[in-house]
Amino acid sequence: MKKMLDQTNEIVEICLLAGKIMLQNGAETYRVEDTMMRIAASFGIQASHSYVTPTGIIFSIDGTGPTKLIRIVERSTDLQKVTIVNSISRKISSGELSLEEAHRQLKELDTKNLAYPLWLQVAAAAIASGCFVIMFQGGWGDFLPAFISGGLGFYCLVYVHRLVKIKFFAEFLASFIIGIMSILFVMIGFGHELDKIVIGSVMPLVPGLLITNAVRDLMAGHLVAGLSKGAEAFLTAFAIGSGIAIIFAIY
Template identity: 70%
Template sequence: MKENDHSTLEIIEVCLLAGKIMLRSGAETYRVEDTMSRIAASCGIQNAHCFVAPTAIIFSMDGMEPTKLVRISERSTDLHKIALVNNVSRNISAGKLTIREAYALLKEMDQNDFTFPLWEQILAAAISSGCFLIMFQGKWNDFLAACIAGAVGFLFLVYVHRFIQIKFFAEFLASLMIGLSSAFFVKIGIGHQLDKIIIGSVMPLVPGLAITNALRDLMAGHLVSGLSRGAEAFLTAFAIGTGIAVVFTFL
């Protein structure tokens, strides 16, 4: 595929859209930059430059088009979308897709929502909370309490975040609800080990992916992205810990 087969603008749009989908879906910074560079190189453009941060993508081609910036305001975790974008990138490199076909696929992918239904997410949070309780050497008679507390906390997180667009405040309130629910179950006799129930229930809120991506970005040399992702993970952990600490303060 030659550079003159397509307009430069089309190539830039495909690169930016692919990067935006990946970054919004939780991909590492170096993976986003590598994918964008590979797409540009597959189109015959070797002098493309991209800079990716958790909240923005900057992309340029030397001496061709003005530098373009894309802002990323929302981020989530969708590994399926990341895999689909990688597959599109490989097909472009192999010559199986044209730029226009790739753009159409990416546009459709960006508009589709591949997340599981809310009830499945809540069910997964409940089961994982109970399993984490057992993993942390809790007792089986606390399994039900951990499942319910974890489900309540996750549901509270989802609905609070819909009305209050402050991520850390939603996580603080969700952990507060988990602490109150766990204390209530222990008081009425459904639960027994308060600490194990709380530990298991807050695990679905723990920013494991953010911590992993921060470390991988740092090891790849992307210091700005690594430090910013690390700060975000720290604030999330701080919000969760603060919510639980407030509960223990009044017990």
């Protein structure tokens, strides 16, 4: 009986760990719940229940098994980790992974840092900013100003967020820096269309994944998660807009 209970506890731990990794790295709420229940069913637990919100996961099984809760404090975007968890889940379902091996792989994945180096993230944000200027029918003369402003703003976002864990302030300061740089470039004649430079530069800060996941969760019937993610996306958009609005008001 004790051995069976220990095995059940380990299955619950695996399900919670898989759900935690997915939720921390940008997966939709309904996908997290589905993956956890599929893993439990693959290990012989057919009657499992999960309740997932952006800040926590509750998972339980019928019978003598415990109900466990995990708090989610930090959330970022790393879709590679979500893909790897999905791959592990499929291997579990097909019987390719044992309980111990699945637990080991998930633990390793949880501690890995698969994100691209900071310089590459900043370079990608800078290039994207310049390309957005062209996409919004700006001139090639504004490509470099947006390239510099967007890269500097994204670096500011990452750096400030490491110092202050409140994301709102990091996003606000990043957009404020972008506004200052854009205006300076136009004043010295290096840039021409201020609106195009600003719009292109703030695009890497826009919470596109959050908005998409909020809509998908709402459509899947997860109203609490969908509304909370929508509120988080609204706060991000408000922070970006406030930073730009203040510098424009000063200008």
